[in-house]
Amino acid sequence: MKKTILTLAAFLMWITVASANDPAYEAAMQKQIKAMNSIPDLATSQQVTNGFLRIAEAKNEEWLPLYYAAYNQIIAAFRFEVDKDQYFDQAIELVRKADAIAPGNSEITALHGYAIMGKLSVDPASRGQEMSPQAMQLFGKAINQDRDNPRAVTLMAQMELGMAQFFGSGPEKACGMARMALEIFEKEEAKLTESYILPTWGKSLAEEVSSKCN
Amino acid sequence: MNGQLYLTALFFFFHLGVSSQTLITGKILDEKGQALPGVNVFIKGSFDGTSSSIDGSYEFETSLQGKQTLVFKFLSFKTQELELNCEQSEITVPDIQLVELITEMNAVTISAGAMQASDESKSVILKPLDIVTTPSAMGDIMGAFQTLPGTSTVGNDGRLFVRGGDASEVGIYIDGMKVGNAYGSTAGNVPTRTRFNPNLFKGTFFSTGGYSAEYGQALSSALALNTKDLSIRNQGDLSLMTVGGGYSHTLANERQSITASANYFNLGPYQELIKQNLDFEKAPESWDVEMAAQKKTGKNGLLKVMARTEAGGMKLWQPLPGSENRVFIDLKNNYTYAQANWRSALKNDWMIFTGFSYSKNKDRITYDSLKVERESELLHFKATGIKDFSDRFSAKFGVEHFVHPFSEKLVKENQSRAFNDHETYLFTEWDYYFNKNLVLRTGLRAGNSEVSDETWIDPRISLAYQLGEKGQLSVAAGKFHQLPEENYRVLNQNLKNTESNHLILNYLYSKEGYTFRAETFYKTYDQLVTFQGTAQNPESLANMGAGYAKGIDFFFRDRKTFKETDYWVTYSFVDSKRSFHQYQTQVQPSFAPRHNFSLVVKHFISPLKSQIGASFAYNDGYTYTDPNVDNSKMNSKTKYFQNLSISWSYLPKPNLIIHLACSNVLGRDNVFGYTFSPSTNDQGVFESIPNGQLAPRFLFLGVFLTLSKDKTANNLNNL
Numbered sequence: 001m002k003k004t005i006l007t008l009a010a011f012l013m014w015i016t017v018a019s020a021n022d023p024a025y026e027a028a029m030q031k032q033i034k035a036m037n038s039i040p041d042l043a044t045s046q047q048v049t050n051g052f053l054r055i056a057e058a059k060n061e062e063w064l065p066l067y068y069a070a071y072n073q074i075i076a077a078f079r080f081e082v083d084k085d086q087y088f089d090q091a092i093e094l095v096r097k098a099d100a101i102a103p104g105n106s107e108i109t110a111l112h113g114y115a116i117m118g119k120l121s122v123d124p125a126s127r128g129q130e131m132s133p134q135a136m137q138l139f140g141k142a143i144n145q146d147r148d149n150p151r152a153v154t155l156m157a158q159m160e161l162g163m164a165q166f167f168g169s170g171p172e173k174a175c176g177m178a179r180m181a182l183e184i185f186e187k188e189e190a191k192l193t194e195s196y197i198l199p200t201w202g203k204s205l206a207e208e209v210s211s212k213c214n
Numbered sequence: 215m216n217g218q219l220y221l222t223a224l225f226f227f228f229h230l231g232v233s234s235q236t237l238i239t240g241k242i243l244d245e246k247g248q249a250l251p252g253v254n255v256f257i258k259g260s261f262d263g264t265s266s267s268i269d270g271s272y273e274f275e276t277s278l279q280g281k282q283t284l285v286f287k288f289l290s291f292k293t294q295e296l297e298l299n300c301e302q303s304e305i306t307v308p309d310i311q312l313v314e315l316i317t318e319m320n321a322v323t324i325s326a327g328a329m330q331a332s333d334e335s336k337s338v339i340l341k342p343l344d345i346v347t348t349p350s351a352m353g354d355i356m357g358a359f360q361t362l363p364g365t366s367t368v369g370n371d372g373r374l375f376v377r378g379g380d381a382s383e384v385g386i387y388i389d390g391m392k393v394g395n396a397y398g399s400t401a402g403n404v405p406t407r408t409r410f411n412p413n414l415f416k417g418t419f420f421s422t423g424g425y426s427a428e429y430g431q432a433l434s435s436a437l438a439l440n441t442k443d444l445s446i447r448n449q450g451d452l453s454l455m456t457v458g459g460g461y462s463h464t465l466a467n468e469r470q471s472i473t474a475s476a477n478y479f480n481l482g483p484y485q486e487l488i489k490q491n492l493d494f495e496k497a498p499e500s501w502d503v504e505m506a507a508q509k510k511t512g513k514n515g516l517l518k519v520m521a522r523t524e525a526g527g528m529k530l531w532q533p534l535p536g537s538e539n540r541v542f543i544d545l546k547n548n549y550t551y552a553q554a555n556w557r558s559a560l561k562n563d564w565m566i567f568t569g570f571s572y573s574k575n576k577d578r579i580t581y582d583s584l585k586v587e588r589e590s591e592l593l594h595f596k597a598t599g600i601k602d603f604s605d606r607f608s609a610k611f612g613v614e615h616f617v618h619p620f621s622e623k624l625v626k627e628n629q630s631r632a633f634n635d636h637e638t639y640l641f642t643e644w645d646y647y648f649n650k651n652l653v654l655r656t657g658l659r660a661g662n663s664e665v666s667d668e669t670w671i672d673p674r675i676s677l678a679y680q681l682g683e684k685g686q687l688s689v690a691a692g693k694f695h696q697l698p699e700e701n702y703r704v705l706n707q708n709l710k711n712t713e714s715n716h717l718i719l720n721y722l723y724s725k726e727g728y729t730f731r732a733e734t735f736y737k738t739y740d741q742l743v744t745f746q747g748t749a750q751n752p753e754s755l756a757n758m759g760a761g762y763a764k765g766i767d768f769f770f771r772d773r774k775t776f777k778e779t780d781y782w783v784t785y786s787f788v789d790s791k792r793s794f795h796q797y798q799t800q801v802q803p804s805f806a807p808r809h810n811f812s813l814v815v816k817h818f819i820s821p822l823k824s825q826i827g828a829s830f831a832y833n834d835g836y837t838y839t840d841p842n843v844d845n846s847k848m849n850s851k852t853k854y855f856q857n858l859s860i861s862w863s864y865l866p867k868p869n870l871i872i873h874l875a876c877s878n879v880l881g882r883d884n885v886f887g888y889t890f891s892p893s894t895n896d897q898g899v900f901e902s903i904p905n906g907q908l909a910p911r912f913l914f915l916g917v918f919l920t921l922s923k924d925k926t927a928n929n930l931n932n933l
Contacts, residue, residue, distance in 0.1 A: 028261040043251065047265040050254040053287070054263045057256065086319060090289065125818065126341045133446050163868060168823055 028055050029064065029197045036072055045076040056097075063102040064197060067111060070094035071201070074115055084122050091115040106146030107199050113138030114155055117162075124166060135159055150184035151202040153177055157209045175213035181206040236300040239273040240307030242266045242286060250288065250312060258283040258295070276300060290315050314650065316605045321650040322680040326690035326720040326733070327424035329362060330417070339729060339769065340420075345412045348814055349861035349875050350829040352914055354407045355418075356397075359437070360831070361812045363733065363767035363784045364422035367831050368805050369855060370886040370905055372405035373397055376422050376435035377737060378763030378790025378806040379714075382699050385432030388439050389518060391553050391571035392431075392616070394592030398500070399547040399577050401530060403492065403886075403905050409524065409549065411475075414506060416442045423716040423735055424690030427641040427657025427674050428598070428612060433696045433714040433739070441518060444508045445471035449922035456915045457481055470509040477502050479526075490908050493531040493540070500526025500547075515558030523550045536891030536901030544580035549573070563602040570595045585625035590700055593617040606647040614639040620700045631704050635665040635697070643674075651680035663697060666710050670695050685723045692716055698743045698757075706755040713740040727774030734766040742794040749796060761792020761800050781815040801848035804887055807833035807855070827861045838887040841900045852885045869920040881910040 032051040039045045049072045056065035070091040077087035095112045102108060113135045120131040136159060142152035157177035164171050185203045192200065242250045249270030256263025262276040263285075276282075284296040284307065291312040298305060314320070329339040344358060351357030356374045360367050366375050373381035386396040388410070400406040419438040421429075429436040445466040453460050460477030482497040502524035509517045527546040534541060555569030570593070577588045598612035614637075621632035643657035657674040674692030681687050695711040703709055715738045723730040742759025745752035767786035773779075788808055791800040802808075811832040818825045833855045840850040861875035878884070888902040895901055 024261065043268065046252040050252070050263075050265040053254055054256045055261055057285075057287075058259055058261055126343050129343065130446075137446060168820065169867075 022059075025055065025059055025062070026195060026197060029068075030195065032065075032068065033197060036068065039072075039075075042076065042080045042082065045072060045080065048072055049076070061101065063098040063105060063108060066094050066098035066101070067108060067199065070098065070111055070115065071199070074111070074118055077118055085119065088115050088118040088122075091118070104145055106142045106149040106152060109138055109145055110142035110149060110152040110155055113142065113152075113159075117155065117159060121162075124162075128166070132159070132163065148184055148187065150181045150188055150206065151199060153181040153184060154202045154206040154209070157181055158205060161209050161212060171212050174209055178206050178210035178213070182210060234279070234303065235275045235277055236279075236302065237273060237275050237304045238284070238298070238300075238307060239271070239304070241269075241271045241309045243270055243309055243311050244291075245311060245313055247311070250291075253286055253288040253291075253312065256285055256287075257298075258285050286310055286312060288312060290317055290320060316647045316650045321647060322653055322678045322686050324653060324655055324676045324678045324688050324690070325686060325722045325731075326676055326678070326688035326718045327421045327716070327735075329420045329422070329731075339731070339771065340418075344814075347816060347825065347827060347861070347863065348829055349827045350814075350831060350857060350859040350877060352875060352877065352912070353412065353916075355410065355412050355415075355439070356408050358412075359420060361782070361784060361814050361829060362420065363731065363769040363786050364435075366786070366788065366805065366807050366810045367812075367833055367855060367857070368836075368886065369857070369884055369907065370403045370405055371805070372400075372407055374435070374437065375805045377735065377765065377786075378761075378788050378792075378803065379434030379737075380803065380805055383432055383434035383696065385429055385436045386439070387429065387436065388520070388553065388571070389441055389555050389569065390428070390438065390567065390598075391555060391569050391596060392592065392594045393551065393571065394573035394590060395549060395575035398526065399545060399549075399575070400498075401528060401543050401545050402532070404498070404528070404530075404908065409502075409522070409551070410439070411504070414441050414520075415439045422733075423737065424674070424676060424692055424718040426655075427643045427659040427672070427692075428610070430639060430641075430659055430661060430672065430694070431637075431696050433694050433712060434737075441506065441520065442508075443516060444468075444510065445473060447922055449920055451475075452919045452921065453477075454917045455479075456484055456913070468510075470507070472505070472507040474505045475503070488909055488911075488913065491906060492908055493533075495529035495531060495542070495544075496527070498526065498528040500524060511556065512558065515556060517554070517556045519554045521550075521552040523548075525549070533903055534891070535889050535903045536893075536895055541582045542580065546578040548576045565600040565602075566598070568597045583626075587623040587625055588621070590620045591618070608645050610641075610643040612639075612641045614641075620704055622701075622704055633665050633704055633707055635663055635703075637661060637663045637697075653678050657692075661695065663711075665703070665707050666697060668710055670711060681721075684725045685721065688718075688720045688722070690716065690718045690720075702743050702745075702752065702755055705752065709743060709755060710741060710757050712742050712757065712759075714738060727772065729769070729771045731769040732766070734764075736762070736764045738762050739792050739794075742792060744794060744798065745796060747796070752796075759792060759794035759797075761790065761794065763788055763790035763792075763806070765789055776817075778818040778820070779815065780817075781813065784810075784812045786810040797847050799847065802837045804836045804838055804848070807836055809834040823865045825863045825865075827863075829857075829859050831855070831857045836887055839890075840888070840902075841890055852887060855884050855886075856880075856882050857884065869922070871918040873914070873916045873918065875914045877912040878907070878910060883907075883910065 032048060036048045039048060049069050052065045052069035056069060059065065073087050073091040076082060077084045092115045095108060095115060098108050116131055116135040116138060120127050120135060139152055139156035139159060142149060157174045160177060161171055161174035164174055185206060242253045244250045251266050251268045251270060253266040255266060255272045257276055257278055260278055262274060262278060264272050264274040266272040279300050282298045282300050284298050286294045291314050294310060294312060345351060345355055346353055348358045348361060356372065359365060359374055364377050368375050374384045375381055376384055386393045396408060397406045398409055417440045421436045425436045445464045447466055449464050451462045458477060458479035460475060462473060462475030464471060464473040478501045480499045485494060485497045502522060504522040506520045511517050525548045529544045531540040532543055551573045553569060553571035557567045559565050572593050574591045579586045594616050596614045598610060600608060600610045602608045616637040619634040621630060623630040639659060639661045641659040643655060645653060645655050647653045655676045659672040662669045672693040672695055676688060676690035678686055678688035694714045697711055698709045718733060718735045720733040739761040741757040743755060744758040745755045747753040765788040769784050771782035788806055790806040791802055793800045814829040816825055816827040835852040835854050837848040837851050839847050843849045857878045858880050859877040860879055864872040883906065885904045885906050887905045889905060890900045890902045
């Protein structure tokens, strides 16, 4: 029995390793990520989201396509004139699916918090009380899951800044976190290669928060 | 030979496979034949695909061969698939029409009679936060609802009166379970409050008529309060008020949470400082202990448990008109409420709910030399199932059972009377969407009462139609039954159900930041309880009363026009007449003023970290019977009612709120009616005492502090 489990585990590991090295998947992801980094309008944004969703359909054991589809929806909601609640809700649904594939992933947890933060920004006065602790908790959880995730720290910094502005207090706490995030971003940049498909976004956001500090 | 041929063929095929590309083109339309851009088109199981462009057309190449499945996927549309044989170099797919899914977001909703307060629904009239920040409400749920259309202010009562109906005609539910004695017990002319803390609830559904077959035993209105789901963090909440204080503590993790709280209120010190118009021997005083817990079960089930117990009382001297004598009243109340409910989504699109609730209310009243003990219990079991047959068609089925004992005792005389009713209900409700612009809801509710020995059926129907982008029109009609109030049933157990019929026409317009609502209604009453003698000593009780209420109301809320300002305006007109209680002819009830107006304004001042609010309420006065005028009933009307309340909430820190409120700042001397002496004085006049306010103003100061060990913040500091 034990042997069977071991074999099965080895087999599963082999599958994971094999799929992680699927060149067609990596190429498709790189293409979409490249497209995502230069979106001029809402229609293109929809195309990019669709692209990630196609990959997600074909590779239903991968969390990254779902993650990027969700991220792209969040960014679209912030950038374009759309029904923001609907976009953030879609993003949350995609995050949930990604989380079911890769439970406990810090990037996914942080993105979940980002979507909640988006919903909060639609109506801060009446949603703040319920949603700001939710977002804070998710960012905190994401940091606990991976202390080298600069996006979790950046989002937490932005949340702290927003709260400081809402309550008219100083940005010191937010600034400290933004600085910390920037340091982690530098470490992350050392790892980047041409074929890197894991999340790398967020540095400009951290810079924006830290620019409020002087 | 054969094998070789096969190999050659295979090689040839394989070769063809890698080199050939198939171009797939086509067009996607919606149900109306309009181009649908942004649709995800792809071959199942591959990365090959594209999105439809602005004119609905698409084209992409694939190197896949043979039988393939082409998928058309677009959010809030039904996914379609198409079998393709990729053999040619070019395939033109026939036009595809995608069918839109009907969802809560895009479909019309039934709004006749209904007002929702939650953060989720699109037709939100009132948000949960509004309940605590409406100045005239003083933190009471009913106070906030009194600023909504269809309600009237009865200042010396505090309960909810809807469209010419009395307070008992409003059914109050928590998570779908009936709440017995939802208001605190009080002596005449001392306004009461809801027993439950508004912080318990995440949303409410308030219906002023024509409501769902899920609710019964309410002639006018259903008020459904929904408790919060899982709490999000551990925290402690401390409140210190001029009238008392309390502490509440929450423990939470991802699967379960529990909140326990205790409060103590005593109006004594306040009444020492501010003179009251009633002579209190002992000011209203109460304590309560409450527990609410939530637990996730399985993948999508949620179990909620809630329990509360409280005790309170007051002693006061009530003046008698035309006499120097006063009556001594001593009221003691004990109340317990407990409920548990569980909901879960099952396979095959079934949703089930089961629950029970129990309430027990005991009043011990001394009225002069009379000592009365009154005890009422209500046990409610309920189970419902909802089945979604498709996005267009769903059905709800439910069964309920009530056990309802009531008893009254004259302590000194050692006399008592009681009844113990068992009621059973079955209900079903069917929603059918013809398309996303038109929905029909039909419902049927059947009931049986052991004590009144009768069985009845209430049919109900509603229809809603989308008018343009932002507007919708709904109609609702239905029959409603309610067993008479306990104090009458205990005197005459043959009393049957009282009855009403509703017809409602509603128009709702909602646009980002604005809501406008207009509703007109016609309601008839039948079989209302009538009696001879006085309200204190009714005789010959019978179901002989009848009447009607008709009117129109308007509501407008604007959160956008003025920066940092949110306001809503309500006007309700009610024309109501009925024969009931001691009135043998149809009269306008004292609790149904004809014109009701209210305005609530809230303004946030960021530099001051403050929200200031004002609410203004007006009605044209209450009817009463003046025996000095003539013999007819309800022959007089009080002066108009008016109340301007203001409040100031200050948030110096995210976790600290200081709230100051003052009701009736202008100090208007509102009168709600008069009590007349039963006989004339020397001059042949019936002397009277006005039923007014306890004091011209009520001043409230509260400090609310939230203590939470924010784990995330600590961790961050250690990073």
